[in-house]
Each structure stands twice: as C-alpha cells, then as structure tokens.
C-alpha cells in the first residue's frame with residue numbers, strides 16, 4: 585500500500601469498460617481476434633457515444649469464460665487497491681456474457697471469483713450491480729430484472745440493479761416494471777440519467793424509479809429546482825467528470841457542474857465509469873477533483889464517505905468501511921488500513 589493514500593471508493597464502474605487495452609490485446613491473442621478496428625497502439629478507438637458503445641461491446645466480446653472474467657475483475661480491483669481504494673461497486677452486464685455464449689450464472693461466478701481473490705490479497709471490498717442495457721429494449725431489461733431477483737441468493741455479491749446504455753432510446757416509463765421487480769427483491773436501485781439527455785430524464789428517474797442514486801445526473805444542473813430537489817431528497821449522484829468530458833457532455837472542466845452540486849448540497853461521489861476508454865482512473869478523478877475543481881482533502885474524504893454511505897452493502901460492511909475512512913480522517917498522513 586503506498587503511503588499517505590487518501591481512502592477512495594467508487595460506485596460507478598462498468599467492469600467490461602475497465603479492461604485495459606493491454607489486457608484486451610492479450611485476450612484477443614488468446615482467441616485470435618483482429619482488434620485493428622477498435623484498438624490502436626495502447627488506446628481504444630471511438631469518437632462519439634454510439635461508436636464508444638460499439639468499441640466497448642467488441643472489447644467485452646474478448647472475455648468468454650468465467651476465468652476470463654475472474655482475471656478481469658481481479659486485475660482491475662488490485663489496481664484500485666494499489667492507490668488506496670477500499671470499495672468498488674462494479675456494474676456487470678450479463679448481456680455481454682450471453683453474447684459470447686456464457687450464461688449469466690457462469691458470468692457472475694467468474695466475476696465473483698476475481699472479486700474474492702482481490703479481497704483476499706488486499707482487503708478491497710466490492711459488490712456487483714446488475715445492468716439492464718436500455719438500448720436492448722424494455723423486454724430485455726425486464727427479463728434481466730426478473731433473473732436478477734431470482735439469482736440473489738446464489739450470488740451474495742449481487743446487491744443492486746441499474747440501467748445503462750443509450751439514454752436517448754425509449755422513455756424511463758418503459759422500464760418501470762423492471763425497477764419495480766428489482767425494488768421488491770430488495771436490490772439497491774440506481775439508473776443512468778442526465779448524461780446524454782437533459783434534466784427531464786433525471787426528473788423522470790426520480791418520479792418513476794425512486795432510486796437512492798443516479799448514474800451521472802449531471803445535466804440536472806440545467807434546472808435549479810431539480811438540483812434543489814436532489815439535495816432535499818439526498819439522492820447521491822455518481823459523478824464521472826473524466827467520462828463526461830471524453831463523451832463531450834461538457835466542453836471542458838470549467839463548464840462541469842461538480843462544484844455547483846456540492847455548493848447546492850447535493851451528495852456527490854467520484855467515479856471513472858469506463859476508465860481506459862476515457863483515459864482516466866479513479867486515482868486521476870480524485871486528483872483532478874483536487875487540482876482542477878479545487879476540492880479540499882476534507883471534501884475528498886467526505887466524497888469517499890458519501891460513497892460508502894450510498895453503497896449497496898450490508899450494514900456491518902458499511903460500518904467497517906466507514907471506520908476505515910474515519911481513522912484516515914483522524915490520522916491525516918496514515919494510509920488506509922484495510923481489514
């Protein structure tokens with residue numbers, strides 16, 4: 585563990601989007617796949633949201649067995665732990681497993697093996713939130729919610745339900761039955777909204793899904809009443825500044841509303857979304873929050889605390905992780921002591 589690392593926690597990282605180009609290239613060699621369409625040098629190639637999702641799907645297609653997914657999760661979590669991350673909530677998408685013939689069960693078991701191996705080696709805690717992909721349509725997301733509710737007991741690391749994908753397609757209302765099933769199954773709820781479309785999608789998410797967290801939510805900044813509503817409700821935003829700039833949700837960091845939300849009392853967390861696709865890491869997000877957005881060390885610690893408070897974990901785990909953050913706040917130069 586490097587010295588004097590501020591404890592970090594993330595609530596928003598898509599596991600397939602965490603594969604580095606180097607790991608993707610190794611997988612491509614293993615399966616004899618030509619990657620020249622989507623990897624050049626050490627970078628993924630895409631230019632807008634649509635081509636990003638296309639590249640992302642091609643990378644996901646390079647992971648085909650439970651062992652591949654175990655390696656992906658363990659590699660990513662070990663990297664997170666190396667810079668002081670104590671908790672990571674991975675967004676996992678069984679649609680990607682199914683696309684290469686890997687059933688959801690085997691997909692989740694592979695990921696869980698990697699998560700447990702990383703915890704064994706470093707103490708990093710992690711959980712999985714199941715993604716329904718919006719652009720695959722309401723029926724598909726509903727099927728995913730039903731299956732997730734059924735699989736809960738077999739996969740104790742699955743604790744949440746989410747919808748990602750192309751927010752420009754269909755209406756939030758079309759997906760309400762899926763979220764109702766997930767809520768009834770006691771899964772934590774979060775939903776991508778206010779990233780590719782405006783504040784109305786955040787308002788719809790609050791009205792119809794009633795999630796405790798929103799993925800991105802940044803375009804809510806265009807509506808002052810909505811920002812007040814987020815603050816009053818205590819809804820936690822999973823803010824991903826590097827992703828927002830890479831996907832041109834905002835032209836530059838000066839236009840990004842992170843600090844406006846904080847000043848308005850909205851609860852925010854820092855996240856990397858799909859780190860290598862957006863040339864970022866969680867460490868870089870924390871670093872940038874300090875150097876570009878001007879957040880103090882106390883504010884960064886508060887951000888980690890908010891993430892742990894909003895994490896989809898059992899109360900015992902939450903208390904233990906909050907204890908780690910508290911000890912670091914008391915001892916400003918101490919590295920996080922993982923259990």
Ligand SMILES: Nc1ncnc2[nH]cnc12
Pocket residue numbers: 598601640748749750751776779827857858
């Ligand atoms: N930034 C993002 N927005 C919506 N869906 C995604 N899936 C992976 N990354 C995403």
Ligand SMILES: [Zn+2]
Pocket residue numbers: 596598748776799857
């Ligand atoms: Zn996302």
